[in-house]
């Protein structure tokens with residue numbers, strides 16, 4: 001009886017993989033750099049070799065239940081196709097499930113990385129013990145996952161849960177990578193934060209600023225980390241930028257709570273590591289903008305627990321009974 005599941009998280013700079021046992025423990029994990037610049041053949045070859053190694057570690061194919069794979073969108077999860085992988089040149093319309101099933105003769109599933117991370121947090125992480133959660137990861141983009149009854153909610157086409165592209169300000173001057181205006185991703189993810197700080201520094205060009213000093217006069221060098229450090233050191237513009245980030249995320253999450261009434265919200269990603277000051281602002285804003293503040297007050301806002309292995313956990317979880325979609329269900 002096969003006991004182990006291969007989980008693979010395909011990212012732009014690295015591919016992480018692991019072996020999960022039936023109890024949900026990672027018994028082996030591996031990380032390799034993606035040879036992205038060398039094109040599809042090289043980087044896909046890396047993924048194949050990683051899976052081969054994991055199957056070998058498992059003691060052969062006979063011990064493996066399946067291969068779960070997660071990747072950033074856009075994907076067609078119903079057909080098992082990676083439509084386009086950001087940061088991986090040449091990964092366009094890759095029928096990855098078909099390719100892996102043919103190569104390894106093992107059942108294979110593909111999932112959006114934020115959905116997989118949300119599933120992992122509910123099964124093994126910050127939201128263990130809950131059934132219905134809204135998962136958010138804020139880093140260079142904003143990924144989200146809607147987990148209902150410990151399962152990923154996929155919608156009709158498998159495209160649900162793209163909360164990062166819900167606009168909170170249709171008149172915003174900030175255009176999102178998706179082409180729309182004022183998506184929460186364009187406003188509150190790392191690059192959006194840096195962009196807002198830049199605009200403020202340009203507008204307040206006469207105001208002394210630690211943040212400006214740290215860029216050496218080149219505002220395009222601003223990173224979210226610089227903003228956080230400058231805010232801690234008392235820089236007004238940096239503090240305003242963080243306040244706004246909390247406000248935007250709070251307005252948006254208030255809407256998500258009004259819509260979904262989740263048991264908990266889990267927040268992960270680099271920007272979430274800003275910690276207390278950001279979480280406090282988010283919490284205070286949620287109560288102002290949600291329909292039922294008395295209910296929302298009891299909705300915990302939990303920092304994500306599973307760190308860099310979250311994708312591997314999530315991908316492997318696609319083969320666990322709680323994570324598995326029923327036959328034909330998306």
Ligand SMILES: [Zn+2]
Nearest residue numbers: 165176178183
């Ligand atoms: Zn967008």
